[in-house]
Amino acid sequence: MTGPRPLRVLLADDHHLVRVGFRIILEVEEDIEVVGEAADGERAVGMAAALRPDVVLMDVEMPGMDGLEATRRITATAGTADADGSPSGPAVLILTTFDREDYLFTALQAGASGFLLKNGTPEELVHAVRIVARGDALLAPELTRKVIAAFARPGAAVTADPAAAGALDRLTPREYEVLVLMAGGATNAEIAQRLHLGETTVKTHVSRVLAKLGLRDRVQAVVYAYERGVVQPGAAAGSAR
CATH class of the missing domain: 1.10.10.10 (Winged helix-like DNA-binding domain superfamily/Winged helix DNA-binding domain)
Incomplete structure (x- = not known):
């Protein structure tokens, strides 16, 4: 009897060495399979539609279409959560070297399911992929604090x-x-x-x-x-x- 299928992951980053590093980290895990790599946002959108991954690891700054616009296009076709609470299409996990609030909020508005800095540990990356793949516990406490702080600012409207x-x-x-x-x-x-x-x-x-x-x-x-x-x-x- 076969076990559950592995989580399918698409890597989107314009740096080849970064993609290689992510692939090595993820494919050590028996329950994760890297199904493709994209060097820009436009290719990531096309590959997400063709390969139907569970998770897209998305860089922000890429040539041509950036990761934020690519995220918006991928999640626009995904719809709402399935009956069991899992996403009905690819979940997008943003990875960037920049801890910038404008990236954070634009990514959330675009439909990203998570936001990680590239200076994290391999264990954190693997854990994040599993988390966003099942649509559970998607918002880290530090991210929650930033969202709350934004709405607490003077002039923030509801x-x-x-x-x-x-x-x-x-x-x-x-x-x-x-x-x-x-x-x-x-x-x-x-x-x-x-x-x-x-x-x-x-x-x-x-x-x-x-x-x-x-x-x-x-x-x-x-x-x-x-x-x-x-x-x-x-x-x-x-x-x-």
Whole structure:
């Protein structure tokens, strides 16, 4: 009997040596397979459509089409999460040498599922690939803090349109609690502990929240929660509506 198929990864980086390094790190793992390499954003978009990888490792600064535009095009065709909470198309993991907020927020708006600096460890890279591939715990705590800080700045506005309000009304009280906790960067395990639920139950709630709000993953859920005023910067996680 065969085991589960390996996670399929596409590498997009204009530096050949970087791609070689990523391939070596990832292919040591029995559950990960590198299915292709692209040296620019346009080729990454085409290969993502042709190869249908689970994860695209995307550099930001590349010749021609950059990684942010390539991310936008790849995720635009992916749709929302599947019933089990996993992405319905390739999840994009941004890797860059630049710790810049403009890259971070543009990547999130483009639909990226994660954002890592290239000075991380091989173990962190492998872990991130597995995380984004299953659509779970996509937002690192430090990334959450930057998102919260952005909405806490003077003049930061929240969106309050009728369609958004209607979508929120479709959430059950429990699903709303889960959204609030996700917005604070809580993992499924932390949500389960906080709400005294099993992790499987929490995963079901997360999937339903994403489906009802038309969101791709937890990253979008966090941004959505702050844009819609579900939670306010500085408020305690778990606040009632």
